[in-house]
Amino acid sequence: MSFVALASRVIIPLQIFLAFFFLFRGHNLPGGGFIGGLLLGLSLVLALLGFGFQRIKEAIPFEPSTVIGIGLFTAGISSFFGPLFGKGIFTGVWGSTVPFIGKLSSVLLFDVGVFLLVAGIVMKVVYSLMEEEC
């Protein structure tokens, strides 16, 4: 096993954890869906360096565009929570606090959408570059 593969085995779980940490902490503190999504995408890049494109493509069962679509859809859905609770569109709706995640809210749902969208786009970029190389 090469050094990069070994290193990525150690780093990738940490990086994914960090990505989610940034996502959930992002509402009032530095962080958020965008930066979390980038981190998640970067862990994919690292995995690519460690294990090679073919193995990654076999291990991940969905297309990048699916992730982008789900992200966009989630972000869009979050805008309708406001009207559902009698407020304006895109107005935040806040729920109860959950340990590790913080307050559940439509804002968080929007951030999750951004998270998936950004991660999906990084994935798409990486896939296109690698496919061109092969």
Place this chain on the structure above:
Amino acid sequence: MIALPIILPFMVAAIFLIFPECQRLQKSLAFITSLVIYALGLSFLSDSKTVLEVGGWEWPFGIVLVADGFSSVMVSLVGLVGIVATLYSYGEELRDRHYPLSLILLGSVNGAFLTTDLFNLYVWFEVMLMASFVLLSTNVSKDGFGGAFKYVLLNLVSSFMFLSGVGLLYGSVGALNFSHIASRLGSEDLLSVYLIAAAFMIKSALVPFYFWLPASYHRASATVSALFAALLTKVGIYSLIRVLSVFPEIPELLFAIGVFATISMLVGIIGAFGQVNLRRLLAFDVVSQVGFVLLGFSTGGLSSAVVFYLIHMIVVEMNLFLIAGVIEKRGNFIGSGIIGFSFIVSACALAGVPPFSGFFGKFLIIAEIFENSWVLSGVLALIMGLGTLVLMARIWDIYFWGEKKGEIVISSWQIISVIILTIVTLSLSIFSAQVLELCQWVIDV
């Protein structure tokens, strides 16, 4: 409700991305979405002004979407363009992801029409640029990519100027909402207003920056180029008119726009005479039309004639590009009365021949130009009308007369979409008095 014309296309596009296999579902859903946008635009028209403070953030602080007369008219036109483009695309072989991308384009154009926040407008411009760039570059061969590259490069320059302008403006007046900026604008902020205006001028393909348009439009598939001809430059024109009519009047800027617009008319028409490719010829003609409508704006301000001409431009230019797509596929076009009739109607409307819609718009705008003693520009505008007519006669001569070439069956969807736009053009001509009244109401509210 106001946010729906923006959110809905994005949501539907997301569904398309998740389920890329169901082409039939995509086709029908894209049609329904456009229909809903059209209906929403019309329903906004029934109220004089609808305002939405997005996310409950109040006026000077948050993003405010406003559907007043002008933006509602534009949104309903976006819906109409979407309907026609979708119908037309049924008869054409298109690559994957055409429908999600074109819906994202429609959504971002709606966003640009509805927002009253300068930075938000920048964001919509970027979304629009990305969607249109991908639409443009996925359907072309390798040498066609050069046109797409020119397009994205010049528009990135425009985005850069726009963003610098917005940044400078925000730094000095501390506001982003159009009317809020206007109330605080001082004489030291002229540079940023110039930068923003220049960015809009690139977007609307006015003369010093027009060359992205004829380089790129004809490379795309017929549906995409018609979509672009109908929407892209109009967003630039709309934003320029919107922003400049809210801001305190800057006579020097209006004068400069008038001069550039006059040159655009000339360059567009002269450039068109040198073209062999039909859609490229029409693309040059778009440049001259943009020049004409902005000349009308810079001399007479936002008048009902300008709004009328904008509506007429969207419908007629799109129709001509659709017809050009049909013609190019077949080589020439002898033996189809419907397409020939539609071409004559659109060509005469574009040139401003009396019974058709272009005449009323042109007559009022040119009258305004002369009233404000821009005599030279007025004369050139008249000559440009004549030039357009000669051009259209030339197209008629090449493609509708002569030997019949080949028998390619044209899908009835494409004929239907051309007929729809021809009917709209004809009704704009017949009911021009009522439409002009509507345009007057649109700018009064």
